[in-house]
Amino acid sequence: MLLRWFIVLFVCCALPWSALAATEIEISSPGEQSIPLALTEFLPSEGVPSAQISGELNEVLVADLDLSGLFRFVDPGAFLDDAKLIGLYSTQVNFPQWRMLGSETLIKGTYSLQGEKLIVEARLFDVVNRRLLTGRRYVGEPKDVRRMAHAFADLVLKELTGEEGPFSARIAYISDKSGDKELWLMDVDGKRPVRLTNHRSIVLNPDFSPRGKEILFTSYRANNPDLYRKEIYSGKEAKVSYKQGLNVAGRMAPSEREIALTLSKDGNPEIYLIGTSGQVRKRITDNWGIDSDPSWSPDGSRLAFVSNRQGNPHVFIADIFSGKTERLTTRGKYNATPAWGPKGERIAFTRQEGGRFDVYTIKIDGTDERRLTFGPGNSEHPRWSPDGRFIIYSSDKGGNRVIYVMRADGTGSRRLTTLESDSRHPAWSPRW
Amino acid sequence: MKTVQTLKLVLIVLFLFSGLVGCAKPVTEDQAPVTQADMSQQQEAKGVDDKSMQGEAVPSHDQMAGMERIYFDFDQFTLSSEARQILSANAKYLNTMGDVNVVIEGHCDERGSDEYNLALGESRALAAKSYLVSLGVSAKRLSVISYGEEKPLVDASNEEAWAQNRRAEFKSVN
Numbered sequence: 001m002l003l004r005w006f007i008v009l010f011v012c013c014a015l016p017w018s019a020l021a022a023t024e025i026e027i028s029s030p031g032e033q034s035i036p037l038a039l040t041e042f043l044p045s046e047g048v049p050s051a052q053i054s055g056e057l058n059e060v061l062v063a064d065l066d067l068s069g070l071f072r073f074v075d076p077g078a079f080l081d082d083a084k085l086i087g088l089y090s091t092q093v094n095f096p097q098w099r100m101l102g103s104e105t106l107i108k109g110t111y112s113l114q115g116e117k118l119i120v121e122a123r124l125f126d127v128v129n130r131r132l133l134t135g136r137r138y139v140g141e142p143k144d145v146r147r148m149a150h151a152f153a154d155l156v157l158k159e160l161t162g163e164e165g166p167f168s169a170r171i172a173y174i175s176d177k178s179g180d181k182e183l184w185l186m187d188v189d190g191k192r193p194v195r196l197t198n199h200r201s202i203v204l205n206p207d208f209s210p211r212g213k214e215i216l217f218t219s220y221r222a223n224n225p226d227l228y229r230k231e232i233y234s235g236k237e238a239k240v241s242y243k244q245g246l247n248v249a250g251r252m253a254p255s256e257r258e259i260a261l262t263l264s265k266d267g268n269p270e271i272y273l274i275g276t277s278g279q280v281r282k283r284i285t286d287n288w289g290i291d292s293d294p295s296w297s298p299d300g301s302r303l304a305f306v307s308n309r310q311g312n313p314h315v316f317i318a319d320i321f322s323g324k325t326e327r328l329t330t331r332g333k334y335n336a337t338p339a340w341g342p343k344g345e346r347i348a349f350t351r352q353e354g355g356r357f358d359v360y361t362i363k364i365d366g367t368d369e370r371r372l373t374f375g376p377g378n379s380e381h382p383r384w385s386p387d388g389r390f391i392i393y394s395s396d397k398g399g400n401r402v403i404y405v406m407r408a409d410g411t412g413s414r415r416l417t418t419l420e421s422d423s424r425h426p427a428w429s430p431r432w
Numbered sequence: 433m434k435t436v437q438t439l440k441l442v443l444i445v446l447f448l449f450s451g452l453v454g455c456a457k458p459v460t461e462d463q464a465p466v467t468q469a470d471m472s473q474q475q476e477a478k479g480v481d482d483k484s485m486q487g488e489a490v491p492s493h494d495q496m497a498g499m500e501r502i503y504f505d506f507d508q509f510t511l512s513s514e515a516r517q518i519l520s521a522n523a524k525y526l527n528t529m530g531d532v533n534v535v536i537e538g539h540c541d542e543r544g545s546d547e548y549n550l551a552l553g554e555s556r557a558l559a560a561k562s563y564l565v566s567l568g569v570s571a572k573r574l575s576v577i578s579y580g581e582e583k584p585l586v587d588a589s590n591e592e593a594w595a596q597n598r599r600a601e602f603k604s605v606n
Contacts, residue, residue: 140471140472292551313507
């Protein structure tokens with residue numbers, strides 16, 4: 001009886017609050033609107049204070065959230081005393097102080113470093129409605145600190161836009177840092193590079209399996225450009241296709257049951273579908289010219305690819321069931337490297353114009369073409385982030401070819417790999 | 433009677449109490465869920481341990497003495513008249529070297545898509561091969577490989593270097 005009364009009273013009192021809490025911050029797409037955000041330094045809750053831990057958390061969050069294009073950072077120099085106070089709950093935050101600084105959102109957090117154990121608590125607050133939007137507690141070791149910050153940046157984007165960020169993913173790429181072109185993997189901010197192959201030959205053109213457990217790539221290790229697959233976690237590696245001639249540009253279908261690739265076994269580079277153990281299932285193209293570099297539509301029904309069947313290299317789209325093929329690009333004399341966006345609506349590609357290559361996107365019906373890069377140097381090999389917010393590509397404007405990232409509208413471009421060695425063929429993994 | 437009074441009192445107290453809880457800011461009762469993520473449970477990529485892995489450098493063949501390279505125009509794999517002349521001389525030479533097998537390497541300059549250039553290099557090597565076959569060289573003696581833009585002859589970014597790099601080379605494999 002008492003309990004029932006208690007519940008009724010509690011519900012009566014709590015209702016207006018949950019109604020208020022349902023106010024949403026509305027955001028459409030990156031770059032269109034910017035939310036004022038105060039990002040405070042993470043404070044030690046217990047254990048040893050570490051400038052390195054708080055510094056890395058801050059560095060990663062600033063970089064990821066800035067790249068998102070969603071935010072305008074409130075100048076940390078203007079922060080008042082609440083920035084120095086721990087606030088993991090909305091009752092502990094002095095919201096009027098943050099409102100006064102013009103902020104609408106606030107990130108606060110703590111870390112606790114005890115021996116080899118690191119616990120990070122991160123919170124996102126809605127300053128206008130004075131409430132906690134989301135938070136997470138990350139448990140790990142000091143070496144996990146950057147991953148914790150990337151994961152929280154992903155969560156912040158999810159909370160504010162409904163779609164998770166891609167910052168916890170990885171980028172596979174080819175680098176000659178070890179002396180030969182080998183396969184490498186790095187964080188999406190270019191940090192923590194790890195070499196994955198030791199072929200001492202030429203390794204090219206990596207692409208992730210749709211579930212992100214494997215990487216397909218081509219290697220000349222056995223004196224022929226053969227297609228390999230590699231399990232990322234175990235390091236296990238196997239040849240998939242090793243027919244005489246080209247076995248290149250392998251791209252796993254969204255179903256992971258087939259691989260589209262270029263083979264030249266019939267005396268001319270053509271696109272085929274093979275099973276995951278290498279047997280040819282279907283030939284997609286058949287003409288005198290070059291057909292290469294397939295990219296799957298997200299639903300797995302079509303392939304964008306490059307062909308010079310009408311004279312110059314252009315991007316075409318083939319329906320893999322009917323075989324019906326249509327030309328996508330009409331302008332320019334050299335269009336290549338199509339990358340079908342994860343939302344299915346746009347395809348990124350490169351075009352040579354005035355002796356230089358730049359990155360473009362186009363709708364799959366051939367309309368609304370947009371140029372994203374404007375030199376200097378060549379910008380090539382675009383690939384999308386899994387959420388379609390960003391595009392990675394290679395640019396040689398600094399001498400060596402190195403990897404850059406930008407927003408899908410071409411803004412916010414920044415370099416990810418060092419200028420000292422050649423890095424190319426980036427591919428953004430699915431969510432890790 | 434006493435029980436009723438006590439109940440009333442309890443209810444009033446409860447009402448006031450829950451009113452405080454509900455109408456003041458909730459104390460540590462934020463509605464957004466705060467979950468925990470265990471980062472040490474996540475798998476990491478297996479990198480190369482340089483000491484344990486013994487890769488072998490892939491042997492490269494030498495350009496055959498007596499066989500000249502041929503060159504191509506940008507984004508083309510058709511044979512120029514000059515290239516045909518060189519191939520005729522190469523065919524004659526090959527026909528005097530009855531047991532030598534040859535790999536024809538197709539190369540491109542650095543401009544353009546790497547993937548497309550792999551195909552273009554292949555087409556260049558194949559064009560050279562079929563011309564040699566048409567001149568009487570046994571197809572069994574000829575294999576092709578494309579290196580795309582991966583093995584430039586001249587490592588520079590200018591017209592002259594690019595012209596040198598768009599080529600097919602002929603190397604003995606015996």
